[in-house]
Amino acid sequence: MxxxxxxxxxxxxxxxxxxxxxxxxxxxxxxxxxxxxxxxxxxxxxxxxxxxxxxxxxxxxxxxxxxxxxxxxxxxxxxxxxxxxxxxxxxxxxxxxxxxxxxxxxxxxxxxxxxxxxxxxxxxxxxxxxxxxxxxxxxxxxxxxxxxxxxxxxxxxxxxxxxxxxxxxxxxxxxxxxxxxxxxxxxxxxxxxxxxxxxxxxxxxxxxxHPGAGPEMMRQVLGNPRLLAGAAMVTLVAFGNFAAYPYIRVALHSVTPSAVAVLLLLWGIGGLIGNLAGGWLSSRLQLGVVLAPVILAAGLIVMTAHPNAVVVAGAVLAWGVGFNMVPVTTQLWVSRIEPRRVESAVALQVTAFQVAITIGAVVGGAIVDHRDVWTAMAVGAVAAAIAAAGFGAIRLVPRAD
CATH class of the missing domain: 1.20.1250.20 (MFS general substrate transporter like domains)
Known part of the structure; x- marks a missing residue:
């Protein structure tokens, strides 16, 4: 680190x-x-x-x-x-x-x-x-x-x-x-x-x-290659989640129909844990932005195996933890790497999420229609794993100018 x-x-x-x-x-x-x-x-x-x-x-x-x-x-x-x-x-x-x-x-x-x-x-x-x-x-x-x-x-x-x-x-x-x-x-x-x-x-x-807010601030932000690379990784990990999440009910129902509500609640509990973990890792952001997609990918991979309800419960919890760490850690990451242009840096992060929601839902739906929900989750896991590797390769160096 x-x-x-x-x-x-x-x-x-x-x-x-x-x-x-x-x-x-x-x-x-x-x-x-x-x-x-x-x-x-x-x-x-x-x-x-x-x-x-x-x-x-x-x-x-x-x-x-x-x-x-x-x-x-x-x-x-x-x-x-x-x-x-x-x-x-x-x-x-x-x-x-x-x-x-x-x-x-x-x-x-x-x-x-x-x-x-x-x-x-x-x-x-x-x-x-x-x-x-x-x-x-x-x-x-x-x-x-x-x-x-x-x-x-x-x-x-x-x-x-x-x-x-x-x-x-x-x-x-x-x-x-x-x-x-x-x-x-x-x-x-x-x-x-x-x-x-x-x-x-x-x-x-x-x-x-901010005195520098406006088109010029965004232009300067777009000139930061580390930030752009980070935004691309945000898009990847969010895509990985939203290619799978809209179909979580379908997946859970096929494994254990009687426990769908409980498992969805477990995903939510994982989300709360992920929020707190993301904040706790604010002093170790390089670790946080890598760990979040790793946990997400692990949860999705285990979901694709879906051997039994107990294992799926653990996978759902990990999925909730991993994805809900992402908004916290990446928002802090972009503000750290562009400390003088926080507004525009966060705007880029928000854009990455919105694009990922749109593309992820469309691609995930097509995969579910033409293959199955487990393939959508596997695709999501691969995207999250690539994002983890990408964040690991980007040095978290605040822009000096």
Whole structure:
């Protein structure tokens, strides 16, 4: 491991200047981090809720489930376009105002989806959500860093919000959708989005944009070969997960139909462990970015063997741990390697994730249709293993200029 990989968390805080140099750290960093995590949970929950109500949504709009699945793909595509460009569109706007504006956009999106009479209207609403999700992820780390001065806390909190959304939000939406209807589920998201926006408005102070924010910062970031290589590895490992994850229920049902709910909960528990482990490894990021895809690949490989329910349970737990380490460790990794251009570096990481979600779901679906779910998991494992090797080959050296 390089010396840079052993830099302590406090040293990272000193070498990574906040996006707003005149914003003093808050005396309540945990409350701020929780508010930011709440926004993440609401937005990510909104992004993936259609997966939990897909049959109901498709039936109500008189479309096939395959076409209804575009509700997730449209969000990811809009996010992939938004993440690298939004800072250039809003180079001087106070970041507090930006975050609150993005929450309002998510509110409009969920309201539009809740009343959508056709799939076309619904997809417009979902694209608005893609802008909100990508923008929020792009700016939140920098805002949290400026307000709290604690990068590991902010990154872990954001990933914790994602875990809560996927562990609680999607299964809950599925259960509620069967009882009260999918439109009512989106009505509940309207309430949750409003509450989260109000919490952010209360605890987040004014955070002026970084003086260098805009197209020039992104151009400089794109000139960093180590960062670009790291973004490619992020795409690979996220692709590996999303080529397999949409079909986890199919795989588990074929092994042990009676324990699917328990095993999905186990994946979620693994996710929580992975979030905490990613934060704990903030002082050893070179190890963290390699270990996360290794654990993910191991979990997926064991899943392909699926010899019995006990072994599959261990594989599912490892899968949850490995993948949920990835957002924390890679976000800290890109901010460490570009300490003076954190906003644009994180935007590149977000773009990598959104592209991977889109491509992974499409490729994974094609593999499942033409081969089987185990082949999709094997492909995911190979992608994750390549990403681990790639991260191991990239020196974690902060850019000096």
């Amino acid at each position: 390089t010396d840079a990989g052993r830099v302590t968390c406090s040293e990272q805080t000193r070498t990574t200047p906040p996006l707003a140099t005149d914003t003093a750290p808050t005396p309540r960093p945990a409350i701020t981090a929780l508010a930011l995590a709440g926004g993440t949970a609401v937005l990510v929950g909104s992004e993936f809720v259609p997966a939990g109500v897909l049959p109901l949504l498709a039936h109500d709009l008189h479309v096939s489930e395959g076409r209804a699945g575009l509700a997730v793909a449209a969000t990811a595509l809009a996010g992939a376009v938004t993440a690298p460009t939004i800072a250039s569109v809003l180079p001087r706007v106070d970041r507090r105002r930006v975050l609150l504006g993005l929450m309002v956009l998510a509110l409009i999106s969920n309201a539009l989806v809740a009343v959508a009479p056709t799939l076309g209207v619904l997809l417009v609403g979902r694209m608005l959500l893609g802008v909100a999700v990508a923008g929020y992820w792009t700016f939140t780390f920098g805002v949290g860093l400026a307000v709290t001065g604690r990068p590991a806390l902010v990154s872990t909190a954001m990933s914790l919000g994602t875990s809560v959304a996927t562990i609680v939000g999607v299964p809950l939406a599925s259960t509620l959708g069967d009882r009260i209807g999918w439109r009512a589920v989106f009505g509940g998201l309207i309430v949750a989005t409003t509450a989260s926006g109000l919490a952010l408005a209360r605890v987040i102070p004014s955070v002026p944009a």
